[in-house]
Amino acid sequence: MIVIAHRGARAFAPENTIEAFDKAFVIGADAVELDVQLSADGVPFLWHDSDLRRCSDARARFPHRAPWNSWQFTLDDLRQLDAGSWFARELSLPPLARQAFLRSLTDDERSAWCDQRDARNYASGTIRVATLVEALERCRQHGLQVHVELKSIPGLWPELVERVLSDIDRLAMRDAVVVSSFDHRQLARMRALAPGIELAVLSSARLHRPAAHLAKLGAVTYNVGCQDHDEYPSGGLDARMIEALREAGYGVAAWTENDPVRMRALVGAGVSGIFTDYPNRLLEVLGRAARTH
Numbered sequence: 001m002i003v004i005a006h007r008g009a010r011a012f013a014p015e016n017t018i019e020a021f022d023k024a025f026v027i028g029a030d031a032v033e034l035d036v037q038l039s040a041d042g043v044p045f046l047w048h049d050s051d052l053r054r055c056s057d058a059r060a061r062f063p064h065r066a067p068w069n070s071w072q073f074t075l076d077d078l079r080q081l082d083a084g085s086w087f088a089r090e091l092s093l094p095p096l097a098r099q100a101f102l103r104s105l106t107d108d109e110r111s112a113w114c115d116q117r118d119a120r121n122y123a124s125g126t127i128r129v130a131t132l133v134e135a136l137e138r139c140r141q142h143g144l145q146v147h148v149e150l151k152s153i154p155g156l157w158p159e160l161v162e163r164v165l166s167d168i169d170r171l172a173m174r175d176a177v178v179v180s181s182f183d184h185r186q187l188a189r190m191r192a193l194a195p196g197i198e199l200a201v202l203s204s205a206r207l208h209r210p211a212a213h214l215a216k217l218g219a220v221t222y223n224v225g226c227q228d229h230d231e232y233p234s235g236g237l238d239a240r241m242i243e244a245l246r247e248a249g250y251g252v253a254a255w256t257e258n259d260p261v262r263m264r265a266l267v268g269a270g271v272s273g274i275f276t277d278y279p280n281r282l283l284e285v286l287g288r289a290a291r292t293h
Helices: 018-027 075-079 085-092 107-113 116-122 132-142 160-170 184-193 210-217 239-247 260-269 279-285
Strands: 002-006 031-038 044-046 145-150 177-181 198-203 221-225 251-255 273-276
Touching: 002 018, 002 145, 002 251, 002 279, 018 031, 018 107, 018 132, 018 279, 031 132, 031 160, 044 132, 044 160, 085 116, 107 279, 132 145, 132 160, 145 160, 145 184, 160 184, 177 184, 177 221, 184 198, 184 210, 198 210, 210 221, 210 239, 239 251, 239 260, 260 273, 260 279, 273 279
Parallel strands: 002 031, 002 273, 031 145, 145 177, 177 198, 198 221, 221 251, 251 273
Antiparallel strands: 031 044
């Protein structure tokens, strides 16, 4: 049962930053998930959204570059952004005014995993957008498995697979990564270029004959949305599907689950991993102690 910190431990640090991966390690996650795009000058960097506004000061830093599409900025541009202050501001809000994934953050959790020193660091203006190489290096130092999600925007990044694989190989980390994507053509391309690398099929809803689809792509894990995801409330998981895939030798990982009651249900149904913004909660469900408290 793999505890996968979603975008790092993003309930306790700005998502997709080195600080979020450090926090995932401190808490005791087995793995981290991160999102990769290409900058305008072709460098793989970590970012989830298609624009820069939610998790940076792009609007203030580059006021004349609306709509602040992430792929229209060079790495040098991205390095100028403050990728942490937004998170500090979220923490200062009443719970129900925060972004959805932070609304259930308790005072005890905040005290344990995001103290005043952390908050000051996040608000300092020094948190930067990370490159894939930087993230891989830090995760290797921590001994964390890395789930690399290849982002997909139609017509963009024709070289994303090649650039990501080049960075993985630069650090000789094929054995430490799992590559996933909602764009299954990207997975097929990665399989053609790197026959031995682990692949995971991402899906927000139930696939028809998922085992056959995984076999066709040479994937080892089915990563499917569950009930707790904001954008896909219906989910695509059921116990019979999980059992059939596990018996066929495939993993099934659910994303993104933050509720301990549903975590227990997923564990009971036999999933092999859970992506969560709160790895501390999943560790408690599994009866595993966090590294520090």
